Amino acid sequence: xxxxxxxxxxxxxxxxxxxxxxxxxxxxxxxxxxxxxxxxxxxxxxxxxxxxxxxxxxxxxxxxxxxxxxxxxxxxxxxxxxxxxxxxxxxxxxxxxxxxxxxxxxxxxxxxxxxxxxxxxxxxxxxxxxxxxxxxxxxxxxxxxxxxxxxxxxxxxxxxxxxxxxxxxxxxxxxxxxxxxxxxxxxxxxxxxxxxxxxxxxxxxxxxxxxxxxxxxxxxxxxxxxxxxxxxxxxxxxxxxxxxxxxxxxxxxxxxxxxxxxxxxxxxxxxxxxxxxxxxxxxxxxxxxxxxxxxxxxxxxxxx
Amino acid sequence: xxxxxxxxxxxxxxxxxxxxxxxxxxxxxxxxxxxxxxxxxxxxxxxxxxxxxxxxxxxxxxxxxxxxxxxxxxxxxxxxxxxxxxxxxxxxxxxxxxxxxxxxxxxxxxxxxxxxxxxxxxxxxxxxxxxxxxxxxxxxxxxxxxxxxxxxxxxxxxxxxxxxxxxxxxxxxxxxxxxxxxxxxxxxxxxxxxxxxxxxxxxxxxxxxxxxxxxxxxxxxxxxxxxxxxxxxxxxxxxxxxxxxxxxxxxxxxxxxxxxxxxxxxxxxxxxxxxxxxxxxxxxxxxx
Numbered sequence: 001x002x003x004x005x006x007x008x009x010x011x012x013x014x015x016x017x018x019x020x021x022x023x024x025x026x027x028x029x030x031x032x033x034x035x036x037x038x039x040x041x042x043x044x045x046x047x048x049x050x051x052x053x054x055x056x057x058x059x060x061x062x063x064x065x066x067x068x069x070x071x072x073x074x075x076x077x078x079x080x081x082x083x084x085x086x087x088x089x090x091x092x093x094x095x096x097x098x099x100x101x102x103x104x105x106x107x108x109x110x111x112x113x114x115x116x117x118x119x120x121x122x123x124x125x126x127x128x129x130x131x132x133x134x135x136x137x138x139x140x141x142x143x144x145x146x147x148x149x150x151x152x153x154x155x156x157x158x159x160x161x162x163x164x165x166x167x168x169x170x171x172x173x174x175x176x177x178x179x180x181x182x183x184x185x186x187x188x189x190x191x192x193x194x195x196x197x198x199x200x201x202x203x204x205x206x207x208x209x210x211x212x213x214x215x216x217x218x219x220x221x222x223x224x225x226x227x228x229x230x231x232x233x234x235x236x237x238x239x240x241x242x243x244x245x246x247x248x249x250x251x252x253x254x255x256x257x258x259x260x261x262x263x264x265x266x267x268x269x270x271x272x273x274x275x276x277x278x279x280x281x282x283x284x285x286x287x288x289x290x291x292x293x294x295x296x297x298x299x300x301x302x303x304x
Numbered sequence: 305x306x307x308x309x310x311x312x313x314x315x316x317x318x319x320x321x322x323x324x325x326x327x328x329x330x331x332x333x334x335x336x337x338x339x340x341x342x343x344x345x346x347x348x349x350x351x352x353x354x355x356x357x358x359x360x361x362x363x364x365x366x367x368x369x370x371x372x373x374x375x376x377x378x379x380x381x382x383x384x385x386x387x388x389x390x391x392x393x394x395x396x397x398x399x400x401x402x403x404x405x406x407x408x409x410x411x412x413x414x415x416x417x418x419x420x421x422x423x424x425x426x427x428x429x430x431x432x433x434x435x436x437x438x439x440x441x442x443x444x445x446x447x448x449x450x451x452x453x454x455x456x457x458x459x460x461x462x463x464x465x466x467x468x469x470x471x472x473x474x475x476x477x478x479x480x481x482x483x484x485x486x487x488x489x490x491x492x493x494x495x496x497x498x499x500x501x502x503x504x505x506x507x508x509x510x511x512x513x514x515x516x517x518x519x520x521x522x523x524x525x526x527x528x529x530x531x532x533x534x535x536x537x538x539x540x541x542x543x544x545x546x547x548x549x550x551x552x553x554x555x556x557x558x559x560x561x562x563x564x565x566x567x568x569x570x571x572x573x574x575x576x577x578x579x580x581x582x583x584x585x586x587x588x589x590x591x592x
Binding site: 050052071072075076080082085086087088089090095099102104105106107108110131147152180183185 | 315316317318319321322323324325326328329332333336345346347350407408411412413415416417418419420421422
């Protein structure tokens with residue numbers, strides 16, 4: 001099911017700054033990574049989807065609704081987690097999320113129940129009765145996520161959810177986002193400038209640069225052809241390369257490494273056999289997935 | 305093995321209940337603001353100031369009511385009570401307006417509001433309504449106490465109570481005028497900054513700076529200038545309108561001559577202008 005569809009979406013701010021140019025994508029439900037450098041137009045795209053700003057030209061449909069005209073319906077089904085700090089210091093998380101639940105149109109008791117549910121799902125239990133001012137950055141990010149979840153949206157728009165978190169916090173947040181996307185049945189758009197981070201949890205990726213679409217596709221189709229094995233031997237790299245080529249494999253050299261595309265698990269055995277036949281000492285043999293980043297850079301250079 | 309004591313993760317539950325419209329959000333935001341005005345749902349620290357002001361105002365009202373009932377003397381009428389309490393009301397406004405608006409700017413909460421069905425006009429409207437109600441209650445409740453003091457000791461029975469009520473009603477109306485004007489000015493100033501102290505200082509400054517202007521104008525030789533002097537400051541502006549409506553140039557009140565309608569027009573325009581500016585400001589904020 002397509003949840004977000006844009007047609008030649010363009011946004012030009014006053015003063016001639018183009019934030020989005022001719023963006024055409026159709027995105028299926030699931031966890032979607034929206035990747036681009038700072039200033040690539042990610043936040044503008046999110047704001048257009050929320051109906052906060054109108055596109056200069058082109059169209060956008062969210063759940064087949066037009067955010068410009070049917071703003072209320074769209075916003076009722078979408079939860080938004082902004083990038084910046086957006087929490088008051090002197091109220092408890094529980095009160096704050098309840099209040100925002102009511103702002104989303106939940107009745108009072110329902111708002112309170114949903115608020116504690118949402119906070120529980122993001123991993124805040126007893127802490128939720130304490131004032132937000134005393135929370136760590138990780139807890140604050142969780143509150144921000146909880147407020148986006150409180151009204152049970154069908155789509156979450158998360159703007160840099162891992163901002164300011166330490167590596168462990170990042171992993172926890174990404175795992176949570178992944179869980180929301182898979183177990184809760186809520187589609188998630190995760191904005192990030194770190195591709196390596198979102199590619200782990202996303203079903204599909206949209207990469208934009210300078211407001212233009214670089215590529216939009218499902219992660220699986222982006223990576224499947226790019227499973228490679230990296231082989232490193234102490235010396236005799238050239239002999240090994242020759243032997244492998246002779247065995248019918250395409251070998252690329254990358255410094256001291258040999259990269260061999262992996263067709264099946266048998267590739268491991270064939271490489272090992274070649275190494276033992278030549279009586280070389282094997283330093284390393286590991287599977288590496290091409291980072292999606294490399295795909296984009298490759299695509300870019302082709303374009304240029 | 306027994307299952308008691310085991311907490312089951314029931315997983316994520318979708319919400320199937322009713323979803324109310326923007327009207328309900330408006331109402332919720334209004335009540336939220338009104339509660340915040342008196343520190344409900346906030347820390348004990350937040351309750352001190354509003355209740356200090358309210359306490360003083362109630363105390364004065366109780367004293368007035370006691371004097372009225374025991375000695376049968378009217379120290380302040382309902383309208384004069386508002387004028388006498390003006391500085392307390394200004395301090396209340398100076399604390400409350402930043403509490404309602406600057407706080408949201410400071411903590412960056414606005415994007416969270418405006419990514420929900422709420423619009424800029426709803427937000428401004430709910431905050432304004434909450435503040436007007438709070439200021440009106442601050443003045444209206446003491447006036448009610450004064451009324452009760454007078455009504456229970458009246459010597460002319462039901463007609464005495466009714467006459468007293470006819471005095472109270474314009475007093476309440478006058479309080480509403482105070483609430484409308486002071487709320488609109490206070491909120492406009494507060495919407496310009498996220499720093500609460502600056503906003504509070506700014507609001508007090510608006511009233512402090514304009515007061516001497518009135519003083520200067522009112523000692524000029526021209527009678528017209530004297531009569532129009534009150535227009536320069538919000539406090540004397542309201543006093544002038546009250547004067548015009550009540551129709552009397554008593555010794556206590558502002559001399560306004562025949563310029564009563566000018567005062568009324570300026571008051572209405574000032575309130576409308578402040579609200580429109582607020583709205584324009586939040587239109588821009590809502591678009592981020």
